[in-house]
Amino acid sequence: MTFPMLPPEEYLDRVLSTLTPLDALEVPLEQAHGLVLAEDVRATVPVPPWTNSAMDGYAVRAADVAGARTAPVTLPVAGDVPAGARPMRLAAGTAQRIMTGAMLPAGADAVVRVEDTDQSPGALPLPEQVEVRAAVEPGANVRHAGEDVAVGQVVLRAGTALKATAVSAVASVGRSAVRAVPRPRVAVVITGAELADAGRELAAGTIPDSNGPLLSGLVAEHGARLTAVIHSADTPSALAEALRAAAADADLVVSSGGVSVGAYDPFAILAAARGQAEGPAGNDIDLATAKVAMQPGKPQGYGSVRTGDGRRVPVLGLPGNPVSVLVSFTTIVAPALARLSGHDAAEPGAPRDGGTRATARAAVRWRSPRGRRQHVPVRFVAPPEPVPAGSPPGTVWVAPSHRLGSGSHLVASLPAAQALAVVEADVDAVDVGDPVQLLALSAPAAPVPGSVW
Incomplete structure (x- = not known):
């Protein structure tokens, strides 16, 4: 039986409709x-918390140096005011040397810049007197207490x-x-009997596990907190136990693999058995799968796990191929993290799929599967020769980071990718010079090292 594919926006809406921001701390x-x-x-x-000097110079009473409009005025220097010190009161007819940011002495109402005196700037002994060569008005070179923000004033909104x-x-x-x-806590579950730990000698039919490191890194790069990476065998009961263990200390569980239509795809098997309390999913695991009109990343899964303390922890099931994982994380998991952390409301102008959009032009030709939105890992390249007519000055040019384009297994070429080129579903080929939208691979909010929030 063939089921219609969901537009990516519709699938994302389904996922986000199940999520709300985490409780504040x-x-x-x-x-x-x-x-x-x-x-x-x-x-x-x-x-500022107190009235202070905006310049290195001399604190004075403006009236005492009014005569400097016509001739220099000499005042005795009664003291020094470094930053952080509480100055003595300024007596009439005197000056105090003061540095930028230092508290203005009581009695003073202006600061004469050192450049407008006979003194040199720098770390020099306190002079006995200063010759003021420019008059100042009251308030000159002074920052008044509270002029930026007053007590009780709202500085930032929720x-x-x-x-x-x-x-x-x-x-x-x-x-x-x-x-x-707080930062969402994310647990990663990796399925795939063919996956071996990186660096291990490969038995026939096995490949190194690259999804574990990929998802762990993406979680951190998107400002979330990784709580666990759990490997699961390709059976429904093993995956069910892994999901329960992952959800115990997480706000979101992200799994890779097992969401397609294969005979041994455990996520899909659990989803097909939803509502059957006697099966491995029991009453606490509720999953569903969908076919999404995107390439790579057509098979997707979502749902939830109910923990022992009654929490419903959302689950996002991604395909198993690494490029599909990257694309699915960027377009689905990243917006989910933004919803959980409150960022989608804080930055409403950001694209729904979690990235930053820009426009570039294709430097080479490639094909795209009509009917599915394509996400091609691309790198920035020099303009093609000859440059297509009508290309505007300053055009950014891109080409697929691998000659095979958006193949979902091309994990070793991913470090060369600098963005994802987005090709809409009604396009079956991108020609040289065609404009494409770019979806950034950079993260919106990096975590503070060691932060638990």
Whole structure:
């Protein structure tokens, strides 16, 4: 029996409809980079916290140096104000040497730049007096307390992605922790009786396991936290036990292999037996498979595992071939991680399939399977000769990273890939000069080393 293939967007909608962001936690600020805020952040201290100097120079009363408009004014230097010090009050008719960022002395209302005096900049002894050669207005070269942010003012709204600038802003307003959506915990399950540990001598019919390292790395690169890599035999009962073990300490389980129509595909067998409590899936594993109109990556699976504490942990079953794993992770798992971590709401302009889109042109010709959206690993190359007429200046040119194009088994050529070229389902061939959309392979949010959030 032939079943129709789902458009990739429809399948992704099915997956995402089962997911919601994880519950927020109180997170130390040093581990919050890359997370999404679950609360508004208000300032607990003003920014800046006190009035300070914007220049290296001399703190003065503007009225004491008003005469410098016509002739230099000489003032005795009563003290030094380095950054971090609490200065003494400035007496009328005197100056204090001050550095950038240092607290403005009480009584002072302006700073004269060192360049506008007879003194040289740098680490020199404190002079007994200073000749001021330019008048200043009150407030000149001064940063006033709270002029950036006042106490109680909202600095960041809930839903903000905590990039480096946002973390810096939170620190500046006196916060040491925030409520944020934690990093998803991801467990990986690898099926395939033919897979052997990397470096082992290969018996007949076996190949090195590249999916375990690939999925582990992709999980980390996309800002999630890897909790386990479990290998499963190609039987429904073995896979069921592996899924249960993986879900115990995870927010998402990602498996590879066993989702197609083969006689020994355990994910598909478990999905076909859904609802049969007496089978290996029992009452706690609920899986389904689908054919998706994409190449590579047509067979896909999804569902959930109920843990002993009552949690429903989502499961995404990917095909077993490594290029299919990469494409499926980029287009399906990455958006799922974005949903769990709150990033799809924090960055609503991002493409649904989790990447960053750009446009390039094909430097060579290749074929595409009509009826399925093709994702071809490509690299950036020099323009073809001759350059096709009408190519705009600054065109980015790409070619498949392997001469066999998007073959799902071409794992050794993947390091050469710099992006995925997306060819729509109604196209059966890409010609030299044709525009193609690029889906970036880089990750949206790298984890902090050692972070548990």
